[in-house]
Amino acid sequence: MESGKKTFAFKLAEKKQSGLKDGKWTARAGVAVAGCTDPTGQGMYRASEYTDGRPAPLDKGYWC
Amino acid sequence: MAKRVLIVTHSFDLHADLVSAKLKATASPPFRLNLDDFPTAFDITLTFADGQWGGGLTHRPTGDSLRIEEIGAVWMRQKADFRYRSGELSPQEKAYADGEMEHILFSMLYALDCFWMSHPLAVRGASWKGEQLLRAARMGFDVPSSIITNRRTDVDRFRRAVDGDMVFKTLSSPILAADEVAAEDRIASHLSTTLITDDDDALLDAVVELPSFFQPNVPKAHELRVTIIGDRVFAAKIHSQADPRTVIDCRDMSAEILYEAETLPADISCRCLDFVHSYGLTYGAIDLIVTPEGRHVFLENNPVGQFLFVEQLVPALDMTGYTARILSDGARNRRAL
Structure with missing residues (x-):
């Protein structure tokens, strides 16, 4: 089935099931994911919004 | 004049929290500029007279003030979107405001003569992975062969030539720019470095859409x-x-x-x-x-990579403590402008 994704990275992410829209980077107890902090306090270490809806300052992986 | 450390980051930066606590134990308490509260929570006045900049910042909730001439060190930690008192700026006003704020921030920072960890120009120049590979090889590192291409035939040729398997890596964003779009427009969350197998053969035609980066699986x-x-x-x-x-x-x-x-x-x-x-x-x-x-x-x-996760797993590597020390020493050893 045609997914509509055009780029290799997105097609690959879809196939590997790592690119799910709601996917979360997994955490290790007491350790931030790749050092990234959690702006939501809900384990979304790369979330894009604070719990109050404000956009969160993401590191884009660039900072990790 | 006692010099202070300026930390440029956002309000949820745990690295900055921990290093700030250690800096406060020294003679130079840091001034933290959280960009996601800037300019909302800060007063800023910069004045140019007699050939130099003066003025400074005040964090309104605490009243803590920082004069330009007090800044002895800057720790450029994390970037964040600016935030304005009104959350209802029109898109064009918001775009204009963001441009003005970026100009103001870097006008202030680039005018400083101080210790940097690290200067934004150096960070920018060091950020390109393709250049890093070349520099690393010239400096004697063992560097894997690599290819960036939008030609499927060149991917195939590279894959045949590598001794073993091949991996795909994103160059700019392992989270596939998920942070750049609204939640409703997000179609993927991330992509780790991924081994390319024969099973992925059909997908490789998609490199024609966007040049892609491959290396051998070392x-x-x-x-x-x-x-x-x-x-x-x-x-x-x-x-x-x-x-x-x-x-x-x-x-x-x-x-x-x-x-x-x-x-x-x-x-x-x-x-x-x-x-x-x-x-x-x-x-x-x-x-x-x-x-x-x-x-x-x-x-x-x-x-500007993260280090806290390493320190949390290897407490003997006291990087937060050493960062505080080097910033404090850097600030203390700067002369006034």
Whole structure:
């Protein structure tokens, strides 16, 4: 089935099931994911919004 | 005049929290500029007279003020979107305001004569992975062959030529720019370094849409995260081959693999220091592979990479403490303008 994704990275992410829209980077107890902090306090270490809806300052992986 | 450390970051930066606490124990308490509260929570007045800039910042909730001439060191930690008192700026007003704020921020920062960790120009210049590979090779690192292409035939040729398997890596964003779009427009969350198998053959036609980056899958005994802070080397050995989840990409933190302090061979240690310093950086986080034959293979340098996760797993590597020390020393040793 045609997914509509055009780029290799997105097609690959879809196939590997790592690119799910709601996917979360997994955490290790007491350790931030790749050092990234959690702006939501809900384990979304790369979330894009604070719990109050404000956009969160993401590191884009660039900072990790 | 007592010099202070300016930390440029956002309000949820745990690294800055911990280093700030250690800085407060010194004679130079830091001033933290959280960009996600700027300008909302800060008053700023900058004045140019008699050939120099003056004025400064005040954090309105605490009343803490920082004069330009007090700044002895700057720690450029994290970026964030600016925030305005009115959350209802029109798109064009918001775009204009963001442009003005960026101009104001960097006008202030670039005018400073102080200790930097690290200067934004150095960070920008050090950020391009393709250039990093070339520089690393010239400095004596073992660097994997690599290809960036939108020609399917060139991918196939590269794959046949590599001795073993091939991996795909994102260059700019392992989270596939998920942070750049609204939640409703998000169609993927991330992509780790991924082994390309025969099963992925049909997907490779998609490189025509966007040039893509491939390298051989370098055999690993273990990996190293080498964090350079000033003139010190903090090396962590990552036993990434101990769990199938981290064999290809060690960033899957669900696997509780062992991290431990490592003493690098002297030549590798010096090369890492030289590499980071060659950009004018005072900080860098280098990822290396150690092959079963003992070769040290360069992957990349993160000029503002994270280090707290390493310290949390290897408390002997006191990078928060040393960062506080180098910032404090850097601020103290600067002369007034």
